[in-house]
Amino acid sequence: MRYERPTTLKAAAQMLAKEKGQAFILAGGTDLLVRLRTGFIEPDLIVDIKGINGSKAIQKTATGFKIGAAVSGAELGEHAALKKAWPGVVEAANLIGSKQVQGRCTMSGNLCNASPAADSVPALVAAAAKAVIVGPKGKRTVAVEEIPVGPGKTSLKKGEIIESIVLPKRPPKSGDAYLRFIPRTEMDIAVVGVGVSLTLDGKGVVTKARVALGAVAPTVRLVPAAAKALIGTKMDKAALDAMAAACSAACSPIDDKRGTRDFRIKVAGVLARRAAVIARKRAGGK
Ligand SMILES: Cc1cc2nc3c(=O)[nH]c(=O)nc-3n(C[C@H](O)[C@H](O)[C@H](O)COP(=O)(O)OP(=O)(O)OC[C@H]3O[C@@H](n4cnc5c(N)ncnc54)[C@H](O)[C@@H]3O)c2cc1C
Numbered sequence: 001m002r003y004e005r006p007t008t009l010k011a012a013a014q015m016l017a018k019e020k021g022q023a024f025i026l027a028g029g030t031d032l033l034v035r036l037r038t039g040f041i042e043p044d045l046i047v048d049i050k051g052i053n054g055s056k057a058i059q060k061t062a063t064g065f066k067i068g069a070a071v072s073g074a075e076l077g078e079h080a081a082l083k084k085a086w087p088g089v090v091e092a093a094n095l096i097g098s099k100q101v102q103g104r105c106t107m108s109g110n111l112c113n114a115s116p117a118a119d120s121v122p123a124l125v126a127a128a129a130k131a132v133i134v135g136p137k138g139k140r141t142v143a144v145e146e147i148p149v150g151p152g153k154t155s156l157k158k159g160e161i162i163e164s165i166v167l168p169k170r171p172p173k174s175g176d177a178y179l180r181f182i183p184r185t186e187m188d189i190a191v192v193g194v195g196v197s198l199t200l201d202g203k204g205v206v207t208k209a210r211v212a213l214g215a216v217a218p219t220v221r222l223v224p225a226a227a228k229a230l231i232g233t234k235m236d237k238a239a240l241d242a243m244a245a246a247c248s249a250a251c252s253p254i255d256d257k258r259g260t261r262d263f264r265i266k267v268a269g270v271l272a273r274r275a276a277v278i279a280r281k282r283a284g285g286k
Contacts (some may be wrong), residue, residue: 005051009134009163012047017136017159018047025161026050027070028104031096031113049161051267059084061157064169066132069108069162086167087282088176088195088275092123095180096108098187108162115188117215121148123178123224124211128194129167135160139254147214148219171208172198174281177275180214181267183258190215191259192267194247196275198230204285206230211243211272216264223250226272235280243276244269 006012017021020042035041049055053072058079065082073093076082081135083090089107096105096119107120111131125142132141136159144165149155176197182188193214199254201207211226225246233239253264280286 001044002083003048004045005262006122007051008214009052009161011189012049012052012094012161013135013159014202015045015047016161021045023047025112027106027109028072028101030099030105031109034283043098043118044063054164062169063166065153065167067107067167068163070106073097073102073105073107074080074099082167085170088197088279089120089123089127089129089176092178092180093120093196095119095178095186102136107165111144111147111165112154112156112162114152114154114191114219116148116151116220117193118148119178119180119190119193119214121220122193122195122212122214123176123221124165124167124195124218126197127167127176128210129165130196131158131165132163134163140143142247145220145222150218154237169239170208173201173283174278175284177278177281177282179271179275179278181259189258192253192264192271194268194271194275196272196274196279198263198276198279198283199286200283201278204234206233206239207278209276211247211276213247213268213272215251216253216268221250223247230276235285240273240276244273245273 023045026048050070055068057068059066077094087179110118110120129144178195180190180193195212199208209225209227209230229242248269251265
């Protein structure tokens with residue numbers, strides 16, 4: 001097995017594209033090394049992206065935030081401006097693993113591992129985040145929800161690397177939140193995860209909303225019907241009931257030892273309602 005640590009994205013993409021055997025990108029390694037040590041994968045090439053220029057940077061730009069692919073959860077949690085603008089995204093990323101895992105794990109790795117239960121992904125989808133992808137054929141930008149296509153599978157082509165995740169600039173009176181249900185207090189896989197992002201007008205009426213669910217389908221699911229139930233309302237009981245029902249209706253979960261199908265469907269509605277109320281408070285609403 002070869003280990004490479006290139007300093008440019010172009011070099012990294014070329015190495016990955018040229019490799020005839022199994023090649024993997026290494027960001028934090030918190031998923032990859034577990035799969036390697038347990039024998040699930042036997043890579044011929046590992047390309048570590050932490051040495052790439054800009055991969056560890058969080059940039060505040062005129063249009064939002066650009067988060068390099070190797071930025072760890074701990075670094076996200078220490079960035080005051082990012083936390084203020086996108087508290088839900090940061091809290092979702094900071095739920096991943098433990099202190100040790102936080103020092104390494106990345107949102108891009110969480111996205112590319114393509115687990116239906118990945119914690120940062122529903123929050124990123126609710127935030128309308130985009131992934132900037134660099135590959136042998138150049139650069140493209142896609143909505144994060146287009147990256148995972150099934151458990152453990154992504155839409156990335158051979159040689160493609162996520163360079164950064166871009167979060168849009170927020171209008172005033174905006175807020176977001178992420179909540180998950182797990183059987184333990186920490187260090188567990190989400191049974192259901194919900195990300196909500198919304199914007200209010202001066203009277204407290206929801207003008208924009210996005211709601212995304214994790215762990216209730218083969219990929220994280222954006223739920224436009226749930227957003228529609230909130231938009232144009234002050235999030236009264238009827239609106240929240242309609243949103244919760246839309247979330248439950250969007251679920252097609254599995255039964256497993258962490259939760260039954262029926263339980264997941266019910267909890268999706270309950271958590272969505274709670275996350276929406278937190279997001280509204282953060283947006284300056286009552
Ligand atoms: C003890 C423990 C607890 C955990 N708890 C949680 C949890 O609570 N919630 C949760 O969601 N996850 C959890 N995880 C899983 C893991 O920590 C996360 O999925 C993490 O975000 C992965 O990021 P990483 O940078 O370590 O990815 P890596 O392991 O480096 O990579 C993961 C996959 O993505 C690919 N990849 C990485 N970066 C890129 C890129 N820039 N472009 C293209 N492909 C890329 C890799 O090739 C690999 O296939 C846990 C893991 C452990 C070991």
